[in-house]
Amino acid sequence: MTAVASRGVRGWLGNHAVLIFGLLVLLYMFTPIFVVVLMSFNDPVGRLGYDFAGFTLYNWKNICEPYQLCESVGNSIKIALLATGLATVLGSLMAYAMVRHYFRGRGTANLMIFLPMASPEIVLGSSLLALFVNANLAGQLGFWTVFVSHVMFCLSFIVITVKARLSGLDPRLEQAAADLYANEWQTFGRVTLPLMMPGIVSAALLSFSLSFDDFIITNLNSGQMITFPMFVWGSAQKGIPMQINVVGTIMFLLALGMVLGGLLLRRIRERPTA
Amino acid sequence: MASRSGSEAAPSRLGGGADLEIQGVTKRFGDFVAVNDLSLNVPEGAFYALLGASGCGKTTTLRMVAGLERPSAGRIVLGGDDITGLKPYQRPVNTVFQSYALFPHLSIFENVAFGLRRTKSKEVKTKVGEMLDLVQLQDYAQRRPAQLSGGQQQRVALARALINRPRVLLLDEPLGALDLKLRRAMQLELKRIQTEVGITFIHVTHDQEEAMTMADTIAVMNAGVIEQQGTPSDLYGHPRTTFVANFLGQSNLLPGTIRDRTGDEVTAEVHGTKVLASHVTSDVREGDVWVGVRPEKVTLHASGEGHRDGQNRLPEGEVIDVSYVGVSTQYVVRLPFGQKLMVFEQNTGERPPFTVGDRVDLAWLADHTFLLDARQDAHAGADLDDDA
Numbered sequence: 001m002t003a004v005a006s007r008g009v010r011g012w013l014g015n016h017a018v019l020i021f022g023l024l025v026l027l028y029m030f031t032p033i034f035v036v037v038l039m040s041f042n043d044p045v046g047r048l049g050y051d052f053a054g055f056t057l058y059n060w061k062n063i064c065e066p067y068q069l070c071e072s073v074g075n076s077i078k079i080a081l082l083a084t085g086l087a088t089v090l091g092s093l094m095a096y097a098m099v100r101h102y103f104r105g106r107g108t109a110n111l112m113i114f115l116p117m118a119s120p121e122i123v124l125g126s127s128l129l130a131l132f133v134n135a136n137l138a139g140q141l142g143f144w145t146v147f148v149s150h151v152m153f154c155l156s157f158i159v160i161t162v163k164a165r166l167s168g169l170d171p172r173l174e175q176a177a178a179d180l181y182a183n184e185w186q187t188f189g190r191v192t193l194p195l196m197m198p199g200i201v202s203a204a205l206l207s208f209s210l211s212f213d214d215f216i217i218t219n220l221n222s223g224q225m226i227t228f229p230m231f232v233w234g235s236a237q238k239g240i241p242m243q244i245n246v247v248g249t250i251m252f253l254l255a256l257g258m259v260l261g262g263l264l265l266r267r268i269r270e271r272p273t274a
Numbered sequence: 275m276a277s278r279s280g281s282e283a284a285p286s287r288l289g290g291g292a293d294l295e296i297q298g299v300t301k302r303f304g305d306f307v308a309v310n311d312l313s314l315n316v317p318e319g320a321f322y323a324l325l326g327a328s329g330c331g332k333t334t335t336l337r338m339v340a341g342l343e344r345p346s347a348g349r350i351v352l353g354g355d356d357i358t359g360l361k362p363y364q365r366p367v368n369t370v371f372q373s374y375a376l377f378p379h380l381s382i383f384e385n386v387a388f389g390l391r392r393t394k395s396k397e398v399k400t401k402v403g404e405m406l407d408l409v410q411l412q413d414y415a416q417r418r419p420a421q422l423s424g425g426q427q428q429r430v431a432l433a434r435a436l437i438n439r440p441r442v443l444l445l446d447e448p449l450g451a452l453d454l455k456l457r458r459a460m461q462l463e464l465k466r467i468q469t470e471v472g473i474t475f476i477h478v479t480h481d482q483e484e485a486m487t488m489a490d491t492i493a494v495m496n497a498g499v500i501e502q503q504g505t506p507s508d509l510y511g512h513p514r515t516t517f518v519a520n521f522l523g524q525s526n527l528l529p530g531t532i533r534d535r536t537g538d539e540v541t542a543e544v545h546g547t548k549v550l551a552s553h554v555t556s557d558v559r560e561g562d563v564w565v566g567v568r569p570e571k572v573t574l575h576a577s578g579e580g581h582r583d584g585q586n587r588l589p590e591g592e593v594i595d596v597s598y599v600g601v602s603t604q605y606v607v608r609l610p611f612g613q614k615l616m617v618f619e620q621n622t623g624e625r626p627p628f629t630v631g632d633r634v635d636l637a638w639l640a641d642h643t644f645l646l647d648a649r650q651d652a653h654a655g656a657d658l659d660d661d662a
Contacts, residue, residue, distance in 0.1 A: 175342050176375035178362040180434065181392035190388075194379045 033252055040245035050240075059242040066241040072231035073247055079143065079227065080211040083150035088204045090151075091158030092196065098159070099166040100174075100192075116156045124153065125217035132221060141223030149217050154207040161206060165199025205258065212251075293318050294339065294442050294474060299348030301334050308334040310498035311348070316442075316476060316491075318353075321468050323477045323489035327521070327655070331498040332478045333372075336444050339476065340369045353441060363392070368435035372447040374427045376419035382406070382430055383415040389438040405437040408467065425456045432464070436471065445477040449484060461487045482522050486510070494518050496655065510568075512553075516646050519566050521655035526572070526615045528588075529648065530565040532558070540645060545611045549586045551643035562648035569616040571642040574605065577633040585637045591615070593632045603627050607634060 013020070043056035064070035097103070098110060116124065128149050132141060173195065177187040215229040222230065232244055294316040301309040309331040316322045324332040337343040339350060341362035350358045357365050368389065376385050386402045395401065406412045409429035419427055428448060435443055448464070449457045465488045468475050479485050485492050486506040493503035494517070502514045513519035516527065530542040530549060540551045542565050549565055567586075575581075577590065588609060595606035598621075605617040605628065615636065621627075628634060 170373065170375060172371050172373060172375040173377060175340075175362070176369070176371055176377070177388070179340055179342070179367075179369045180389035180438065181363045182388070183361070183363050186392060191377060 036245045036248040036252070039242060040249045042242050042245070044242060059246050063243050063246050066235070066243050068226055069231060069241065069243055069247070072226045072228045075143070075225060076212050076228040079147055079150055080208045083147055083154055083211045084204050084207040087151045087154035087158050087207055088200060091155050091203065091207075092162050092200050094155075095159045095162035095166055096188075096192070096196070099163055100171070113156050113159050116153050117160070121153075121214075121216040125149075125220035128152075128217065129220045141221055142225045145221045145223070146218050146225065146227070149221050150211045150214065153214075153217065154211055157210060158203040158207055161203035162196060162199045165196055169195055201262070205255075209255070293353055294476070295349075295351040296335070296339070297349040297351060299335070299338060299345045299350065301331070301338060301343060302346045307498055309338070309345075312498070312500060313348075314493055314500060314503065316474060319472050319474055320491055321465070321475045321477065321489050323479060323485035323492045324495055325479055325482060325485040325492050325522070326495035327480055330495045332480075332495045333446055335495070336369070336446055336476065336478045339442065340367055340444055341365050342369075366441040367444060368438050368440040369444040369446060370428075370431045370435050370448045372450055374419075374431040374451075376427055376430055376434070378419055381416050381418060382411065382422070385419065385430055386434045386437055388434060393438070401437060405433045408436075408470075409433045424451055425460065428452060428460065432467070436467070436473070439471075440473060442474045442476060445475060447479055448477070449479075449481075457484070464488060486522075492522075494521060496521075511642075512644055513566070513646070515654070516564060516650040516652055517655035519564075519644070519646060519655075520653065524569055524616060525566050526569060527564040527566050527646070527652045528613065528615075530563050530645075532560050532563055532645075535559060539640075542645065544588070545609075547588055549588075549643060550584075550640040551645050552640040554645055558645050558647050564646040564648055564650070564652055566644045566646055567638050567642055569604075570602070570618040572615070572617045572636050572638045574607070574617055574619060574628060574634045575637060576628075577635055580635070580637070582637070585639060586643060588615075588636045591634045591636055593628045593630055593634055596627065596630055598627075607636060609636075 038052060040059055041055050041057070042052050043054035043058065045051070045053045094113070098106060098113075128145075129141075132138065132145050137145060169192075173191055174187050177191040178184075182190060213229060214227075215233060218227050219230055219233070226234070228247065232240070235241060235244070296312055296314050299309060299312050300307065312331070312335060324335060326332045334343060338345050341357070341360055341364070345358060348358075349356055352365070352367070357367075377388065380388070383402055383406075386405055387398050390398045390401060402415070403412070406415060409432060411426060411429055411433070414422060414426065414430075419430065422430065428451070432448070445464075449460050452460060461484055464475075464477075468488075477485070477489060490505065491503060492506055492509055494501045494509065496517050502509060502518045504512075509518060509522055513522065513525070516525075519525040519527065528544045528549075530544040532540055532542050533548070534541040538552065538554050540554050542549050542551065542563055544565055551565070573580075574593075581587070590610045591607040593605055594608050594614070597604045600621075602618045602620050605619065607615050607617055609615060617636065619627075
């Protein structure tokens with residue numbers, strides 16, 4: 001009886017091994033997120049509350065209570081939006097030029113665009129600082145120096161992502177547009193850009209999260225300004241306020257919402273209507 | 275007339291086509307000469323096929339007419355206007371691409387309407403509706419290209435080009451991606467549409483059967499130059515080069531020497547046997563020639579039997595291979611001097627088929643004999659027709 005049962009269990013395990021491993025990996029990946037969500041509802045006993053002591057909605061109702069928390073989040077969002085905006089426009093155009101046009105130094109440009117991605121952030125950050133100081137901007141370190149730095153490192157990621165999308169795009173589509181009386185601008189606007197869009201959107205999302213998340217380069221070049229990662233780092237010295245988990249949870253939900261929204265949109269678009 | 279971005283060449287809204295002249299056009303890609311000093315004249319309303327193996331320059335020629343490539347030298351003239359320097363969108367010319375190149379992000383309706391929207395045409399909805407009717411895709415207007423089959427996509431590509439009433443429609447291997455049955459159906463369909471709209475069609479293909487089925491005029495291209503152009507029956511019956519003889523159908527080429535010539539009647543000698551060729555159009559007047567005859571023009575007779583006046587006759591062949599292919603039987607016959615000839619005979623049942631080892635005489639009409647310059651490679655173009 002037990003022999004039969006154990007064989008049954010073993011057989012079941014054998015058949016579902018891949019599934020079980022997959023779930024374990026997912027669990028491993030999601031544990032930190034679960035902890036963040038859970039801790040956002042924590043009612044800590046003391047200031048150093050890393051234990052879950054009790055459930056409360058207080059953190060959610062008083063997000064901005066810790067000094068400079070909301071200000072730092074605001075700074076981070078502002079920088080991430082602006083840097084992503086500029087880097088996306090520049091990067092997409094650069095990618096277009098590098099895929100669709102032949103020019104002197106195209107190969108070199110292709111290689112150079114990889115360098116910021118490949119060099120360690122701490123090196124980039126310190127050399128930027130040296131640059132700003134040498135340019136007599138030491139007194140003006142802050143929002144704009146961080147913005148410039150973020151555009152710089154986001155650019156590589158955007159060029160690479162959009163280039164990948166463009167390389168997979170049949171150039172005959174653009175030739176067909178030209179053949180059908182669309183001039184260069186119309187061809188770009190009606191055919192190339194819409195087809196590049198999925199690449200541009202994912203590049204922008206990636207860039208936003210890279211910028212929002214960045215600590216090393218920002219910390220070196222921000223002067224008196226505080227961004228969210230810097231705030232978290234600073235408060236970690238004295239005890240992390242639970243509201244940080246609330247911000248983390250909101251960011252996670254926003255990202256999730258965007259991904260699901262994108263999926264849903266694509267489903268709707270691709271559904272035959274006739 | 276609708277206005278368009280380039281005012282130089284407004285597309286004719288009157289329907290009908292225009293004469294297209296390609297004058298001494300050369301296209302080089304680096305050191306490679308894709309098209310070499312090519313000249314041709316496509317009359318208005320013609321269904322003109324550029325036939326050749328892959329890499330012969332036919333697609334490059336088409337792309338130069340579309341404006342997608344710029345000639346290294348020469349001129350392209352459409353209806354009297356020099357269009358050599360015009361951008362693709364300034365030419366009253368539309369293309370059906372080999373891969374169709376339908377816009378994946380637009381519905382079928384918007385794909386077909388694309389050209390009309392650029393030229394700010396009126397009554398887009400009616401015109402697109404009519405065009406979708408013509409290609410029998412009325413029910414698919416709101417679908418995306420990816421939701422259509424290959425044949426349907428092909429028809430959308432055709433509709434998208436035709437709706438603009440171009441003066442010349444370019445078709446780049448338009449049926450290449452379709453299976454055989456669908457291809458046959460689409461060939462007839464294309465021919466019907468061309469007759470209906472009366473636009474000049476230039477059709478690039480490597481499929482000789484396709485070219486012969488549809489085109490009024492075929493130009494056979496090889497290595498960047500036109501080998502010969504003419505009507506399908508002209509090219510098939512009177513090839514001027516060994517390349518055309520082998521590429522368009524199959525040919526038996528026998529080595530011979532011209533003995534006598536009166537007008538367009540030529541007597542040649544093939545290994546001691548006199549062969550008469552009438553209505554010779556080629557330039558060869560004397561010396562060594564290839565004497566050509568198509569396999570289906572040859573009849574087989576048991577050795578020494580079935581003599582008829584006015585026929586060429588090569589005696590003492592030996593059947594070395596017989597294959598039955600339904601409508602016909604294909605023989606390979608070895609002649610006394612060692613050369614092998616192909617003979618296709620209809621299975622009429624008039625006499626039992628020959629078998630391997632039978633002694634036979636080969637006979638054909640003087641009218642079906644053609645003569646080619648012997649300096650050419652007898653095998654040029656022989657193994658090319660099924661690639662690409």
